[in-house]
Structures are given as C-alpha cells and as structure tokens.
Amino acid sequence: MILVWYGIYFGLSSEQRFLLPPPHAVVRAFIDEGPALWSAAINTGGGALLGFASAVALSFTLALILSLSPLVRASFYPYLMILQMTPIIVMAPILILWVGPGLKSVTIITFLICFFPMVVNTTQGLISTDRNLVDFFRMCRASKRQEIFLLRVPAALPYFFTGLRIAGTLAPIGAIVGDFYAGNSAGGQGGLGFLSIIYSSRFQMGALFATAAVSCLLGFIFVAGVVSVSWLSLHKWHDSFSQSDN
Amino acid sequence: MTQEAQTPIVELKGVDKRYGDGPLILDGVSFAAYRGDFITLIGPSGCGKSTILKLISGLNPVSGGSIVVDGKSPDGAAGKLSFVFQEPTLLPWLDVARNAELPLRLHGVGAANRSEAARRSLELVGLGDRTEYYPRQLSGGQKMRVSIARALTVSPSILLLDEPFGALDEMTRDHLNEELLGIRQKLGWTAFFVTHSVAEAVFLSNRILVLSANPGRIHDEVRVDLRYPRTEETRQSPEYQKLVADVSRILRSVERLKA
Numbered sequence: 340m341i342l343v344w345y346g347i348y349f350g351l352s353s354e355q356r357f358l359l360p361p362p363h364a365v366v367r368a369f370i371d372e373g374p375a376l377w378s379a380a381i382n383t384g385g386g387a388l389l390g391f392a393s394a395v396a397l398s399f400t401l402a403l404i405l406s407l408s409p410l411v412r413a414s415f416y417p418y419l420m421i422l423q424m425t426p427i428i429v430m431a432p433i434l435i436l437w438v439g440p441g442l443k444s445v446t447i448i449t450f451l452i453c454f455f456p457m458v459v460n461t462t463q464g465l466i467s468t469d470r471n472l473v474d475f476f477r478m479c480r481a482s483k484r485q486e487i488f489l490l491r492v493p494a495a496l497p498y499f500f501t502g503l504r505i506a507g508t509l510a511p512i513g514a515i516v517g518d519f520y521a522g523n524s525a526g527g528q529g530g531l532g533f534l535s536i537i538y539s540s541r542f543q544m545g546a547l548f549a550t551a552a553v554s555c556l557l558g559f560i561f562v563a564g565v566v567s568v569s570w571l572s573l574h575k576w577h578d579s580f581s582q583s584d585n
Numbered sequence: 586m587t588q589e590a591q592t593p594i595v596e597l598k599g600v601d602k603r604y605g606d607g608p609l610i611l612d613g614v615s616f617a618a619y620r621g622d623f624i625t626l627i628g629p630s631g632c633g634k635s636t637i638l639k640l641i642s643g644l645n646p647v648s649g650g651s652i653v654v655d656g657k658s659p660d661g662a663a664g665k666l667s668f669v670f671q672e673p674t675l676l677p678w679l680d681v682a683r684n685a686e687l688p689l690r691l692h693g694v695g696a697a698n699r700s701e702a703a704r705r706s707l708e709l710v711g712l713g714d715r716t717e718y719y720p721r722q723l724s725g726g727q728k729m730r731v732s733i734a735r736a737l738t739v740s741p742s743i744l745l746l747d748e749p750f751g752a753l754d755e756m757t758r759d760h761l762n763e764e765l766l767g768i769r770q771k772l773g774w775t776a777f778f779v780t781h782s783v784a785e786a787v788f789l790s791n792r793i794l795v796l797s798a799n800p801g802r803i804h805d806e807v808r809v810d811l812r813y814p815r816t817e818e819t820r821q822s823p824e825y826q827k828l829v830a831d832v833s834r835i836l837r838s839v840e841r842l843k844a
Contacts, residue, residue, distance in 0.1 A: 471674045478642050479691040480663045489691075493678045576678045576719045 390449025
C-alpha cells in the first residue's frame with residue numbers, strides 16, 4: 340500500500356504534489372505534531388465518551404418508558420424524528436450560541452448523534468419479547484417489575500448492542516464534527532476537529548493526514564470497546580456468538 | 586366407579602370463549618376432572634384445545650360459564666398448576682439450573698430452597714448433570730425436559746401440557762412419553778394434555794376428549810382402561826391398537842363434520 344502511495348505521489352506533476360503528502364511526510368508530521376495530536380485526541384475522545392455515555396443512559400431510560408404502551412410511543416416518536424432529521428451541521432451553531440464552545444457543546448453534539456439509534460433499537464428490543472415467554476411470566480403471576488427486569492430487558496440486550504454498535508461508530512465522528520464547530524483552542528481545549536481546521540488553513544497536508552489517521556484510530560478504539568462489552572454479555576447464550584452452526 | 590363420588594379437582598361448566606369481537610371459539614364446554622386423571626384433548630386445529638388449557642391456567646378469562654380449580658377460581662389457584670408450552674420457552678440467557686428455578690424465583694422463594702427444588706426436578710427428568718449448560722447447547726428433547734422440570738419445580742397438583750412433544754422426532758417423543766408417565770407415578774399430579782397424535786393420546790391418558798371445531802365443542806369421550814405403568818409392550822398390545830383405531834375413526838368423523 341505504501342508502495343502504491345509512493346507510486347501515485349511520484350506520478351503527480353510537481354505542482355500537484357502538495358495535494359498528497361508522501362508517507363514520510365505523514366510520519367514526520369506525527370513526530371512534529373505529536374503532542375498537539377495527542378492532546379487533541381484526548382479532548383475529542385473525552386467528549387465522545389461523555390456524549391456516548393449520556394446517550395446510552397438516557398436512551399435506555401426513554402426506551403423503558405416508550406416500551407410501556409403504543410400510545411406513549413406514538414406521542415414521542417415525532418419529536419425523536421425531528422431531532423434526528425435536523426442536520427447536526429445546522430444544530431451545532433445554535434448549540435454553541437446557547438452553551439458556548441468547548442467540551443460541553445462537543446458532548447451535547449455527540450449525544451444528539453448517538454441518541455436516536457440507541458432509543459430506536461432498545462425500544463424495538465423491549466417490545467419484541469417472545470409472546471410465549473411473556474405468557475409464561477404471566478402464568479407464574481410475575482409482577483410487572485419482574486417482567487421488565489427479568490424478561491424484557493435481558494431479551495432486549497441483542498437489540499441494545501446493535502444500537503450501541505451504531506452509536507459507537509458515530510460517537511467519535513460526532514465529537515469531531517462537534518469540535519470542528521465548537522472546539523476551543525484557547526487554553527488547550529482543541530480537539531481533532533479544531534486541529535484539522537488549523538492544519539488546513541496552513542496547508543499542512545502531512546499533519547491533516549496524521550489527524551485523519553488518529554481520528555480513525557479513535558473510532559476503532561470505540562468500536563473495539565463496544566464489541567468487547569457485547570461479547571462479554573452475550574457470548575454465553577446468544578446465537579450470534581455461537582462457534583458452530585448446530 | 587368411586588371416582589364420581591369425589592369432588593372434581595377441575596370442573597368446567599358451559600364454558601364459552603371468544604377473543605374480543607371475534608368468532609366463538611369454545612361453545613358450552615363442560616367436563617369434570619378428578620384427582621389422578623390424565624386427560625388428553627384432541628381435535629382438528631381451531632377446535633380450541635389450547636384455549637381450554639389457557640382458561641384453566643387463569644391466563645385468559647372465560648366469556649361465559651365457569652371454571653373451578655381445586656375449589657377456587659383459576660386465577661386464585663395459581664400456585665397449584667404449572668404449564669408446559671409447545672415450545673420449550675426457556676430463557677436463553679439463563680443456564681439450565683436457573684431456568685428450572687425461575688417460577689420459584691418469581692414467587693419470591695429464597696435462593697437456597699429454590700436451587701434445591703430445581704436440582705430435584707432436573708434429576709427427575711435426567712438432566713441432573715447438565716445444570717450449567719445454556720439452552721442453546723441442548724438438543725430439542727433436552728430443552729423440553731428442562732421445560733418439564735421447570736414446571737415441576739413448584740410441585741404442582743395440576744399439570745397443563747400444550748402439545749409439548751409436537752416438534753420432536755417419534756423416538757424421542759415415545760421416550761419422553763414413558764418418562765412423563767414415570768414421573769407422574771412418583772408425583773401424582775393431574776394432567777391435561779393437548780396433542781395432535783392419536784397414538785400419544787392413547788398411550789398417556791385414561792380419558793380422551795375429542796373436540797370438534799368452529800366453534801369448539803366436546804364431541805365424544807373415550808376411556809382408556811389400559812393398566813399403568815405403560816411401557817413399550819403396551820404399544821404392542823391389541824387393546825392399545827384397537828383404541829388407536831377407534832379414536833382415529835372418531836377424529837376422522839369430526840374432521841368430516843368440519844368439511
């Protein structure tokens with residue numbers, strides 16, 4: 340891949356070459372900009388994690404409420420749709436004016452991007468419990484509380500983790516987009532989004548590529564985290580983790 | 586028969602059932618079951634045999650008539666009866682032991698007592714060594730055994746079985762039939778059993794109720810006076826085979842009625 344990269348680089352005419360940094364320039368940028376990239380990644384990662392965690396907690400609570408009745412669902416869904424349909428690029432400036440730039444708005448933007456897939460998947464899981472199992476619980480005269488926490492919630496876990504996986508890939512993207520608008524470099528608060536604005540304004544192509552690589556890595560870390568948590572809670576019993584197809 | 590002098594453990598009197606504004610599913614179903622009876626309900630699909638079990642269990646209310654279970658309403662007799670579904674309906678995230686003790690857990694029984702009860706009933710069905718397995722690691726027959734063990738954990742006096750062996754191959758089914766009778770011999774519950782298989786009905790029961798469909802009514806009752814314990818030899822006996830032929834004939838006449 341690196342050879343192809345060099346091949347393309349040397350194939351470009353000399354006045355186009357500034358568009359594609361050669362691999363060694365990217366490595367160079369990693370070394371030169373290391374501290375800046377590192378602290379930016381920490382800031383963005385922190386915002387992503389906060390937004391993601393709050394989305395998980397709130398979406399789970401809302402999904403429990405939504406699962407109670409079709410009427411509740413019907414009255415809540417339009418608002419959820421409005422939230423999801425409004426592009427984050429339009430919401431970001433409004434949010435920044437409301438809460439100011441920095442970690443707070445990055446967290447909120449990440450939250451907004453993660454919330455919808457979590458709510459929808461978890462709610463679907465909570466209302467898709469096997470009819471026979473529900474009958475079995477009712478025949479045992481289980482309380483509503485037992486039915487929710489011993490049956491509906493565990494049965495919804497595979498759906499919950501599907502939502503979590505989608506949200507996990509979106510969280511770092513959300514944080515970077517948020518930071519792009521709401522990053523605040525004053526006092527070392529900038530994240531990867533803010534850094535990419537600075538680098539592009541200075542035509543630092545190598546550093547931009549390095550930023551892209553760090554962003555990608557952050558995404559992988561998030562997904563790896565989600566995948567391992569879902570493995571831990573599902574592998575013993577759920578078919579999606581079965582080793583053999585018997 | 587001295588039986589008639591006892592009070593019935595379950596009695597249905599003129600039971601009607603319809604769901605919402607739907608068609609009548611059961612129309613004036615009446616029968617009495619006595620302690621120790623093994624009653625099989627058989628009939629074409631749509632005759633409401635599963636519905637009768639659900640009414641006795643108290644899961645659904647009757648639309649007309651009355652049901653008395655052990656002197657109480659079905660709803661008040663919850664602790665007395667257990668249900669075995671068509672599917673094993675195990676919770677896939679719980680291991681075998683935790684599945685078997687679940688009804689006791691739902692009733693608020695302490696951990697030590699319920700695991701002891703679960704262990705005992707798992708041993709009865711021959712799965713005492715599989716307590717830490719998860720349902721997906723078991724075969725269809727083993728899952729059904731866990732489901733039966735789970736039903737037995739609450740020491741019911743009435744067992745309702747809704748076509749529990751319908752999805753199993755014939756060998757496994759015959760085997761489980763014998764085991765089920767063996768367990769009944771030890772524990773002595775009264776059974777209501779739904780099936781499509783005439784052979785299974787004759788092998789298991791002392792009374793067979795043949796239902797007709799649309800709406801469900803009791804068409805005929807056949808008494809099976811074969812001696813318990815019943816074994817493979819029972820299946821070879823001419824009396825057994827004659828009864829299977831008789832019940833099949835009645836069932837065919839009911840199906841014709843429908844058509």
